[in-house]
Amino acid sequence: MTDRIIGPGSTLGIVGGGQLGRMIALAAANHGLRTHVYAPDADSPAFDVAAATTCAAYDDAGALAAFAASVDAVTYEFENIPRATAEILARHAPLHPNAEALATTQDRLAEKDFINRLGIPTAPFRAVDTPDDLARALDALGLPAVLKTRRFGYDGKGQRILREPGDGDRNAIFAEFGGAPLILEGFVPFEREVSVVAARGADGGFAAFDLCENEHRDHILALTRVPARDVAPETAAAAVEIAKRIADALDYVGVLAVEMFLVREGAERLVVNEIAPRVHNSGHWTIEGALTSQFAQHVRAVCGWPLGDPARVGGLPVEMRNLIGAEADGWRPLLAEPGAHLHLYGKGEARPGRKMGHVTRLGP
Amino acid sequence: MTDRIIGPGSTLGIVGGGQLGRMIALAAANHGLRTHVYAPDADSPAFDVAAATTCAAYDDAGALAAFAASVDAVTYEFENIPRATAEILARHAPLHPNAEALATTQDRLAEKDFINRLGIPTAPFRAVDTPDDLARALDALGLPAVLKTRRFGYDGKGQRILREPGDGDRNAIFAEFGGAPLILEGFVPFEREVSVVAARGADGGFAAFDLCENEHRDHILALTRVPARDVAPETAAAAVEIAKRIADALDYVGVLAVEMFLVREGAERLVVNEIAPRVHNSGHWTIEGALTSQFAQHVRAVCGWPLGDPARVGGLPVEMRNLIGAEADGWRPLLAEPGAHLHLYGKGEARPGRKMGHVTRLGP
Numbered sequence: 001m002t003d004r005i006i007g008p009g010s011t012l013g014i015v016g017g018g019q020l021g022r023m024i025a026l027a028a029a030n031h032g033l034r035t036h037v038y039a040p041d042a043d044s045p046a047f048d049v050a051a052a053t054t055c056a057a058y059d060d061a062g063a064l065a066a067f068a069a070s071v072d073a074v075t076y077e078f079e080n081i082p083r084a085t086a087e088i089l090a091r092h093a094p095l096h097p098n099a100e101a102l103a104t105t106q107d108r109l110a111e112k113d114f115i116n117r118l119g120i121p122t123a124p125f126r127a128v129d130t131p132d133d134l135a136r137a138l139d140a141l142g143l144p145a146v147l148k149t150r151r152f153g154y155d156g157k158g159q160r161i162l163r164e165p166g167d168g169d170r171n172a173i174f175a176e177f178g179g180a181p182l183i184l185e186g187f188v189p190f191e192r193e194v195s196v197v198a199a200r201g202a203d204g205g206f207a208a209f210d211l212c213e214n215e216h217r218d219h220i221l222a223l224t225r226v227p228a229r230d231v232a233p234e235t236a237a238a239a240v241e242i243a244k245r246i247a248d249a250l251d252y253v254g255v256l257a258v259e260m261f262l263v264r265e266g267a268e269r270l271v272v273n274e275i276a277p278r279v280h281n282s283g284h285w286t287i288e289g290a291l292t293s294q295f296a297q298h299v300r301a302v303c304g305w306p307l308g309d310p311a312r313v314g315g316l317p318v319e320m321r322n323l324i325g326a327e328a329d330g331w332r333p334l335l336a337e338p339g340a341h342l343h344l345y346g347k348g349e350a351r352p353g354r355k356m357g358h359v360t361r362l363g364p
Numbered sequence: 365m366t367d368r369i370i371g372p373g374s375t376l377g378i379v380g381g382g383q384l385g386r387m388i389a390l391a392a393a394n395h396g397l398r399t400h401v402y403a404p405d406a407d408s409p410a411f412d413v414a415a416a417t418t419c420a421a422y423d424d425a426g427a428l429a430a431f432a433a434s435v436d437a438v439t440y441e442f443e444n445i446p447r448a449t450a451e452i453l454a455r456h457a458p459l460h461p462n463a464e465a466l467a468t469t470q471d472r473l474a475e476k477d478f479i480n481r482l483g484i485p486t487a488p489f490r491a492v493d494t495p496d497d498l499a500r501a502l503d504a505l506g507l508p509a510v511l512k513t514r515r516f517g518y519d520g521k522g523q524r525i526l527r528e529p530g531d532g533d534r535n536a537i538f539a540e541f542g543g544a545p546l547i548l549e550g551f552v553p554f555e556r557e558v559s560v561v562a563a564r565g566a567d568g569g570f571a572a573f574d575l576c577e578n579e580h581r582d583h584i585l586a587l588t589r590v591p592a593r594d595v596a597p598e599t600a601a602a603a604v605e606i607a608k609r610i611a612d613a614l615d616y617v618g619v620l621a622v623e624m625f626l627v628r629e630g631a632e633r634l635v636v637n638e639i640a641p642r643v644h645n646s647g648h649w650t651i652e653g654a655l656t657s658q659f660a661q662h663v664r665a666v667c668g669w670p671l672g673d674p675a676r677v678g679g680l681p682v683e684m685r686n687l688i689g690a691e692a693d694g695w696r697p698l699l700a701e702p703g704a705h706l707h708l709y710g711k712g713e714a715r716p717g718r719k720m721g722h723v724t725r726l727g728p
Contacts, residue, residue, distance in 0.1 A: 008695055008708045008721075026390055029413045032695075032708025032721060049393045051412035291703060306700040314678040331372055331396075336670040339655060344372045344396025357372075357396060 006072050006303040008032030011051070013071030013093060015058075015085075017044025019345035019355060020279050021077035023287075025049045027295035033303070038067045045346045046077075058085050068092030075254060075302045079106040079277050080152050096202075096302040097277045101250040105277040108150045108183045118249055120242050121271050123261075124186035131174040134184065138162070141186035147173065150181045159219075188271050190261030194228045196243040197283035199255045199297040202304040206247060207297065208240040209290055209310045212282045214259070217324075220353060224282045224320040226289065226312065228262075235268045246275060255279045255298040281322065284358050286310070288341045289318035316362045328356035339363065370436050370667040372396030375415070377435035377457060379422075379449075381408025383709035383719060384441035384643050387651075389413045391659035397667070402431045409710045410441075422449050432456030439618060439666045443470040443641050444516050460566075460617040460666040461641045468614065469641040472514045472547045482613055484606055485635045487625075488550035495538040498548065502526070505550035511537065514545045523583075552635050554625030558592045560607040561647035563619045563661040566668040570611060571661065572604040573654055573674045576646045578623070581688075584717060588646045588684040590653065590676065592626075599632045610639060619643045619662040645686065648722050650674070652705045653682035680726045692720035703727065 006012075012028045014021045017039025025035040025046055036052040037044065047053045052070070056063035058081050068074055069092045076086075079102060086099035104114050112122045126137035128147065138145065143165065149158035158180075160173065174182075193216070198208035213228035214221055228236070243258045250256075257280030259273040283294035292300075292308025300307055312318065323330070328350055334342045344357035370376075376392045378385045381403025389399040389410055400416040401408065411417045416434070420427035422445050432438055433456045440450075443466060450463035468478050476486045490501035492511065502509060507529065513522035522544075524537065538546075557580070562572035577592035578585055592600070607622045614620075621644030623637040647658035656664075656672025664671055676682065687694070692714055698706045708721035 008692070009710065009712065022393070026393060026413075029386070029390060029710065030707055031699075032710045034412050034710060048398050048415035049390075049413050300699065305696070308699070309702050314680075316678075328372070332669070335395075335664065335672070338673050343394055346373065346393065346396045346398065348373065 006033075006305075010034070010072040010303070011036055011070070012299065012303070013038065013067060013074040013089075014046065014050070014077060015039070015074065015081060015089070016077035017041060017046040017053075018077060019045055019347075021046035022049055022345060023284075023295045023343075024075070024077060024279060024298060027293060028299045030296065031299060033299065036067065036071050038064070043348060048346055058082060061088055064088045065092055068095075073302055075298065076102070077278055096253040097256070098251060098253070101252050101277050104250065105275045106151055108148055108185075108274070109181070111275055112183075114249070115246065115272050115275070118245055120245065121269075123188045123271060123273070126184050128174075128182035128184050131170045134170050134174055134182070137184040141184060144187045146185045146187075147177075148183050148185060149177060150183050157219075188261045188273075189263060189265060190271065191264050192228070192262045193259060193273065194231070194239060194262050194270075195224075195257050195259045195280065195282040196239050197255060197257045197280050197286070197294055198240065198243045198247065199294075199301045199307050199310075200244075200247040200252045201301050201307045202253050204248070205307050206244050207292075207307040207310045208243055209283060209286055209294065210312055211236045211239050212285070214282050218353065220322070220324060220355070221281045222322055222324070224285055226285055226318045226320075231262065232268055235262070235270065239270055242270065242272060246272075250277075252277070254301045255283070255294050257282060281355070281358075282320075284343070285318040285320035285360050287343070288360050289313055289316070289320075289362055313362065317364060318360060318362050320358055320360045322355055323357040323359065325350050325352040325354055325356065331357070334359050370397075370669075374398070374436040374667070375400055375434070376663065376667070377402065377431060377438040377453075378410065378414070378441060379403070379438065379445060379453065380441035381405060381410040382441060383409055383711075385410035386413055386709060387648075387659045388439070388441060388643060388662060391657060392663045394660070395663060397663070400431065400435050402428070407712060412710055422446060425452055428452045429456055432459075437666055439662065440466070441642055461620070462615060462617070465614040465616050465641050469639045470515055472512055472549075472638070473545070475639055476547075478613070479610065479636050479639070482609055484609065485633075487552045487635060487637070490548050492538075492546035492548050495534045498534050498538055498546070501548040505548060508551045510549045510551075511541075512547050512549065513541060514547050521583075552625045552637075553627060553629060554635065555628050556592070556626045557623060557637065558595065558603060558626050558634075559588075559621050559623045559644065559646040560603050561619060561621045561644050561650070561658055562604065562607045562611065563658075563665045563671050563674075564608075564611040564616045565665050565671045566617050568612070569671050570608050571656075571671040571674045572607060573647060573650055573658065574676055575600045575603050576649070578646050582717065584686070584688060584719070585645045586686055586688070588649055590649055590682045590684075595626065596632055599626070599634065603634055606634065606636065610636075614641075616641070618665045619647070619658050621646060645719070645722075646684075648707070649682040649684035649724050651707070652724050653677055653680070653684075653726055677726065681728060682724060682726050684722055684724045686719055687721040687723065689714050689716040689718055689720065695721070698723050 011034040034051040037050040215223040257276040341360040375398040398415040401414040579587040621640040
């Protein structure tokens with residue numbers, strides 16, 4: 001599909017119906033766009049704010065084609081959709097980010113190969129397709145190391161840390177993952193995780209938000225601070241440059257996030273952990289904290305519009321805290337807290353580990 | 365209906381489907397609420413962002429009852445719905461603002477009587493029900509004067525300015541209005557129009573945004589500046605106090621706007637022009653310009669939640685400019701303008717005089 005001019009009144013298709021799709025839809029509505037959300041789950045929070053909805057599976061070729069044919073452009077809120085799905089969509093409407101970028105970033109092995117080919121460091125890694133591969137990979141990378149599925153992982157799902165030489169039987173561990181293609185990642189002695197959330201426009205323009213510092217709890221993002229504290233300006237600039245080189249190499253259009261480890265053995269350096277080809281939890285602070293939110297920025301990019309100013313509002317530091325599971329029960333005191341910006345995603349059940357909302361605070 | 369506790373996951377019913385309803389729905393979604401929009405026009409912009417919609421007339425008692433019974437609270441985006449409609453709604457769900465406040469503010473005569481009874485000045489006025497009433501009212505109030513329908517007027521519709529003694533035949537003028545009940549308002553030598561946008565909570569709490577200064581073009585709001593320039597602090601405080609007394613007297617819950625004339629014959633003084641029992645165009649600047657937007661504030665109030673902080677972000681001055689009719693065609697340069705926050709309402713046709721969007725700019 002060649003790109004058309006997408007203006008107010010056009011319809012943006014969004015694949016995926018979670019909170020990210022919901023917040024993209026809200027930003028799109030703010031610019032006069034209609035949205036059509038495609039998701040397999042009838043309870044999808046994004047359905048509640050979309051002008052049109054399709055509830056169908058990600059491999060329903062007929063529903064995908066009808067959906068894409070009914071909209072002016074398509075984007076997606078997460079990377080775990082099959083490449084074949086992306087290709088069906090792209091036949092009927094401009095798809096951003098492109099299917100190749102999706103395929104590269106949804107496979108940890110292809111992703112790390114791609115990043116290393118750009119001369120950007122990642123953790124050392126080995127493909128693991130058999131129990132013997134695992135033994136050889138452990139010999140090569142040492143311990144501790146993390147065994148992960150190559151695809152469909154998020155929030156620590158689909159991974160296992162191996163710490164001790166006797167940590168289970170190789171065959172048993174391999175079997176645990178059900179025969180899925182795996183990757184073993186060597187240990188990176190990192191001090192903190194940081195991320196760059198940035199956008200690349202259809203014209204190749206690039207705009208990065210300030211460097212984020214992320215704290216996880218139980219493998220789930222708990223807290224993002226912006227700007228990342230105690231990071232040399234050259235390191236922060238290098239992080240943005242890494243994101244730009246990745247976006248350029250993927251011919252990327254939209255918002256992406258690059259998660260990096262900040263390592264301080266001797267000199268301060270950055271090791272890329274992973275690329276998220278979408279708006280990202282560590283960018284939620286931009287709704288109030290930046291002149292353009294990551295969601296508005298993503299809409300601008302995928303519609304072929306000029307990118308907005310990513311500067312922080314008033315240059316203030318910002319903190320974004322996720323509300324996980326029952327933490328969202330504290331919504332009323334958060335509403336009463338001066339200066340706290342509460343967001344809730346309209347999810348029914350506050351299951352443990354489920355991201356129910358977030359709260360953003362500006363200022364020192 | 366006694367009020368229930370309305371929390372995330374509850375459904376807010378919104379009567380009226382224009383841009384105000386749309387922006388209320390977006391703010392509600394941000395707090396995890398579902399919305400159900402009731403409007404008679406299938407093209408209603410608010411339908412595009414609501415979880416549920418009812419397209420039916422404002423006098424369809426069955427549809428109104430079913431709508432109200434399906435939601436946890438009801439509010440409305442404009443005052444020109446029949447009182448009977450409000451009363452049907454209130455039988456099935458908590459209605460905010462209350463039906464009495466609606467009835468008082470939707471009739472210019474009842475509104476001015478109410479305001480004067482509070483000891484707050486308005487323009488001098490007379491009820492006009494016959495051509496003879498008009499002659500007597502003109503004798504009493506002099507020229508120039510404005511003849512208005514008592515109900516259903518907005519953006520200068522339903523009014524006529526009388527400037528010269530020979531300005532048409534009394535019978536002909538009266539006939540022009542089709543026999544609708546009228547009011548003649550005497551001239552107020554005002555320098556500017558200002559407005560207070562404020563919220564009153566279910567607990568009687570009150571929070572006002574800073575005083576707005578409004579410029580109209582062809583009777584339609586063109587520009588709002590905040591804070592209003594060259595207004596004595598005591599006058600600004602008096603304006604807020606007027607809004608508070610009105611809100612208290614109406615037992616009001618939600619956001620209201622009080623439009624006032626700033627008069628400077630000798631001392632600076634305020635004359636109330638009218639009350640809008642709803643979110644208001646002169647409050648659109650609050651989306652980016654205040655810590656809590658008027659839409660979020662209205663949602664907080666009607667849900668019985670604590671009111672948010674109405675302070676301006678960073679104490680910066682703010683300017684909001686409406687995009688009327690073809691002005692919205694300039695959306696692309698506005699998207700490219702650093703620091704300009706563009707909002708478009710998703711309306712199909714850019715008819716002359718139609719509010720298509722607005723743009724907000726912060727800073728000096």
